[in-house]
Amino acid sequence: MILKAENLSHRYSRAWAIRDINIEIAEHGIVGLLGSNGAGKSTTMNIICGTLNQTEGEVFINGINKRKNPEAVKREIGFLPQQAPLYTDLTIDEFLVFSAELRLIDKKQIKKAVEEVKDKCGLSHISSRLIKNLSGGYRQRVGIAQAIIHKPKLVVMDEPTNGLDPNQIIEARKLIKEIAREHTVLLSSHILSEINLLCRDIIMIESGRIVFSDTMDAFNNYTKANAILVKFDNPPSKEALLQIPGVESVEFLNPSQVRIHYNGDEEMNARLINASAQQGWKLREIGQDKGLLDDVFKQLSSQSNH
């Protein structure tokens, strides 16, 4: 177990920001921490990485208790906070040497570690540039480089693609996937599709509590909207649709568009297409109704208030 967080709670002055957070992460792959703004993602990550001390609970990294042995734990962790901690008046080379020294990498190994990490993060060709002259995407790469320079087991990234433009996001995702081949990655986002694209497991946090924690596949099954949106040029009656096996209810959104709730049967689309062809309903559009995902979110989020 690379990370184990037990009953973590944190209070800033009076209000509890997180409550009873339990997380277990086995080695390798990318785990996503999903939650809306203020849900408690940064607080959780700052505690895991040792930049904030929890009010209650324990964190173990690779079996080592953070409270009892913070230095040993920090050796196993790389952290990219929401605001990358960059000295912008330094060049990339200078900054990475400085980061390596902070991480107590052996003096003789520093040059090699810097070259390796620059190569991994696609920074070698611009290494003598001042950080302040870099684009957002390259700054983020430098942020990632400082997080992995000491080859930690766990790399924690707080909203790593936030604020990047679409091309930079694609590049950053590629780099994160590469990094996950050698390190376990925990990253946060408030965007579900981001987590869906990158992560093997998902932990959803709302109002400081975990409301869902499982594989991405399990999450997608859970949130699968068992409804289909269909458009007909020659729409059938409600009764005719209800006769199709598996259809549970039928909602006409307008005279030609229907939302069909069904029992989750995978053959449902095929059955609708066949019925339409046989009975001349002239099916024009058919697709899964994703609008219901919002309802699932509300349902998951409201659990955190109980």
Ligand SMILES: Nc1ncnc2c1ncn2[C@@H]1O[C@H](COP(=O)(O)OP(=O)(O)OP(=O)(O)O)[C@@H](O)[C@H]1O
């Ligand atoms: N230094 C602080 N002092 C007091 N309250 C804080 C502090 N930092 C965060 N909070 C509160 O704790 C709660 C959790 O905040 P946190 O930053 O962990 O959430 P988040 O999920 O990371 O959100 P965001 O994506 O907006 O950063 C929020 O209600 C926030 O207002």
